[in-house]
Amino acid sequence: MVQVLFHRPTVWASDIQCSTKVLARLTAARGYDTDYLQAPLDPAHLLRGPGGYLRVWRDSPRNAGGVNILTPATPVPVRDVWPLNGLAAASLRYRTCIPSLSRIGSPDLVWTTVPGSGRAMKKAFPAAKVVFHVVDYYPAFRGEAVKSLERDDYAAVDAVATISGTLTDYLTGELGVPRDKITTLGQGVEVDRYAPDLPEPELLADMPHPRAIWTGVLTKGDAGLFAEVAKDMAARGGSLVLIGPGAEWADQLAKAYPSMVRLIGPVAPTELPGWLVHCDLGIMLYDRARQDVYRGQNPLKLYEYAAAGLPVLSTPHDEYAQLDPPAAVLSHEAEVAPAIADALTQSNSPGQAARAFVAARSWDAKLDTIFDLYLPQAS
Structure with missing residues (x-):
């Protein structure tokens, strides 16, 4: 064998x-x-x-x-x-x-x-x-x-x-x-794990739409950009779901927006698709002060979000020049609100474009x- x-x-x-x-x-x-x-x-x-x-x-x-x-x-x-x-x-x-x-x-x-x-x-x-x-x-x-x-x-x-x-x-x-x-x-990505009819997790059921979601180690996230995401989602009557090992900035954000920012903690990879398919926007806003960490990265998160049919907001990665990802790429706080508005209201189906991206991957x-x-x- x-x-x-x-x-x-x-x-x-x-x-x-x-x-x-x-x-x-x-x-x-x-x-x-x-x-x-x-x-x-x-x-x-x-x-x-x-x-x-x-x-x-x-x-x-x-x-x-x-x-x-x-x-x-x-x-x-x-x-x-x-x-x-x-x-x-x-x-x-x-x-x-x-x-x-x-x-x-x-x-x-x-x-x-x-x-x-x-x-x-x-x-x-x-x-x-x-x-x-x-x-x-x-x-x-x-x-x-x-x-x-x-x-x-x-x-x-x-x-x-x-x-x-x-x-x-x-x-x-x-x-x-x-x-x-x-x-x-x-x-x-394991595309077949992201069926749209997956059961909705109980901890997600009471979170209002539109729902933005991050998955992964929260210390890698950018506190300033996430503050803008929370502010915009609160103005929309929506919510922000943060999955993964915690960070001080995330704790502070949850205290500032107790009814619409939820810290979930780690979720088993086998359970993650059920969370993603019931959200509306995938967040990949990495710490802008640590760009050397993301040199050469090709984040799994991008593929998981795309398989779930989510529009994506992301900070830049060198690989994007070769990848043409289904993501809105931004670097500054002022870009967050317009990017969210465009992602949630774009006329062409973000789910179709995202799933086309992962179909051969x-x-x-x-x-x-x-x-x-x-x-x-x-x-």
Whole structure:
């Protein structure tokens, strides 16, 4: 049987949606032996108490919907400070895993997203096709030192896939990765999960229309732009729904508009479509002071909103120059109210345009591409 190993730091049981988890779940649904390797936990993780990461480690290995969840531990901490951010620390992290990577077996395809893991995966699984999936502009989160890990990763693996053309340009232009080694895979969405007749969540039922919604980590949002959204939605007699881990600015906004701003907290990815299809406007207004974080981003949120048929308000992303997204792009507070008015009253159907955008961008289609390129014997 074909065996596929996915590797990403995101904890499987968390409410954070990510492409790797979706691809792993869909791979298992096709009947393949599928493993999801979470990033090795070091002593700082494991000593935080009986809950959290220690529980995650103790629960491994386990199976979730056909996916084998694996969480090793390591005595080697990897941090974004010297010398813990270098190639030696990254290599030791995987060589000292408990249990060792050899316990996984002999995967045919390894799909990794963790900087510093590329060479380790190739050494551990020399017979596998190892692909590094670049899902972020890593220097924005990890500092310039991560570029040395990236160069080593991309040289060691068999192939590289990116979520955006902007990231492909970064890899070829700044890191010197050969263009023929890279596939710009893009992002996707499970379109069939966004049926318009999904049940309305109870916590949403009493919120007045029009409803604007944000999903994701709220600390990434722009407080000033969201204040304008709340002000405009209040004037319309509508509401603003904020889904995801909280932020101080969101707490303050909910206090200022107690009857029309609702903080929901995290929602399981499987439940999210039911929220989106019962709203009227998708919000993607990211912190304007942190634009380096969004260099090369191709946000999953855009695809989820579009699959639900929502018009979208977004701050700029470099990728939009190549993507032509179904979104109104804005950068200043004064642009918010006119953009909302246009989104809610435009004569052509925003739902039709949005769904046309995602029609050819399903995760199943992306998985077909992955298998055709990197595992043709299983296609």
